[in-house]
Amino acid sequence: MARTTNTSGVHWEVRKRNPLIPIGVAVVGLAALVFAFEIPHRHSVEDNLTDRTKVALTNAGIDADVSFVGRDGTVKVGSADEKDKARDLTLGVEGVRVVDVQAPPKVETPEVQPRQPLSVKLLVDGGKVTLTGTVPAEGDRAKIADAVKAAFGAENVQDELTVDAQRTSDDTDLAGLGGVAAALGKDTKAGVVDLTDRVITLTGSVASQDVKDKAEAAAKTAAKSGTVRNELVVGQAAAPEQVQTQLVALPTVEFENDSATLTAQGRAVVENAASILRANPAIRVSIEGHTDLTGTAAHNQTLSENRARTVLDTLVSLGIAPDRLSSRGFGESRPKVQGSDAAANAVNRRVEFIVQQ
The missing domain is CATH 3.40.1520.20 (hypothetical protein tt1634)
Incomplete structure (x- = not known):
């Protein structure tokens, strides 16, 4: 503010105007205009994107809740299986920038084993x-x-x-x-x-x-x-195929754990096999050993060979001619069923009698 005196001795004060005030007023006014214009415009854009997205999803058979904030969409679908398709369709709508597709978690249906x-x-x-x-x-x-x-x-x-x-x-x-x-x-x-x-x-x-x-x-x-x-x-x-049926009917030949030594049950089964072979003197049999997946492949190969050989030697001791028998091991290479749980191991750990035609 400046003080001024004229020739008559009268004085007055002159206030200097702040140059920023008009600029500030202009900015506020412009912002108000933009705000007044942008709100209905933005709402118009959001409504337009929402409508067009719903149409695209409905045409594809997807029932969804759709909302937009600006050009960023949120789509809620009823199934996790529809999630990827809904995302692709929404992003394909002109004007959409990003989309968040939401779906309930996918529930894994347990596989029903056929009876x-x-x-x-x-x-x-x-x-x-x-x-x-x-x-x-x-x-x-x-x-x-x-x-x-x-x-x-x-x-x-x-x-x-x-x-x-x-x-x-x-x-x-x-x-x-x-x-x-x-x-x-x-x-x-x-x-x-x-x-x-x-x-x-x-x-x-x-x-x-x-x-x-x-x-x-x-x-x-x-x-x-x-x-x-x-x-x-x-x-x-x-006939050979009948003998094969009889041998398949035998229980599993059991051995001591991680051993080629027969259990009492295992020897009883081999004795049953010997009875079948004595009743059919023309039949020749290959004795084939198999293991489960426990242990190394090399160890399992050796174990299967030794178990098959034990069965052959036991059959010979029970009166079956050696020239009617052969043995070999396959280790873990020929599982009967897939898996390594106790049930699968029990099936895969076996000795098979294969009639030679």
Whole structure:
């Protein structure tokens, strides 16, 4: 502010105007104009993008909630499977800058394993019976085991049946399988009663046509609406494929842990194999060892070879000619099922008897 005096002695004060004030007023006014223009314009852009995005998604069969702040969108879809497609479609709408696609977390549906039919094999050999296979329930296992024990005596029955609830039941009279074994009789060598998927197959060699007919009649009674295949032969050796069926019916040959030493159960199975081979003197067999995935590949290879050789030597000690037998090991290279859990290991750890044609 400046003080001024004229010639008459009158004085007054002159205030100097701040040059920034007009500029500030102009800026505020301009901002107000921009704000007044931008709000409805932005809302117009957001509404336009929202509408066009909804149309694009709806046309693609996607029901979604859409909103925009400026050119940045948020899209909420009902399924994780629609997420990627919704993102691509939204970004394809002209004017969209970015988009956040939201979806509920994807729920992994457990894989449902197909149910398998029950499978049961009865190996009848000189008055002794070995039960193998899988049934749906403990009650089913008891029906078979109790019927066979009643016919042959509990001390003559080796029960290796397992229970798996994933197996399907059918209308077969499971207790009636004991009657089929009884019809084969205690003199039958290496006879097999095989129930798989409602088909009962009889294989092996029997002493007479009467035994063959009685076994077939008992099988038809047990099968009910199922099928019976009578492949029993009278007074002669079984065909190679029949012998293979008999050998497959044997339980798993067990060994001491990480060893080629047979357990008592393992030796009993090898003795059953020897009975089958004695009843079929023309049959030659390859004994093949397999391991699970536990341990190194090199160790498993050696272990499988040693186990197969142990089985061969045991068969020879039981009277089977060495020139009818050969052995080899495959280690872990030929798993029967995939996986390394206890169940898979139990299946993959095995010795197989392969009939040579």
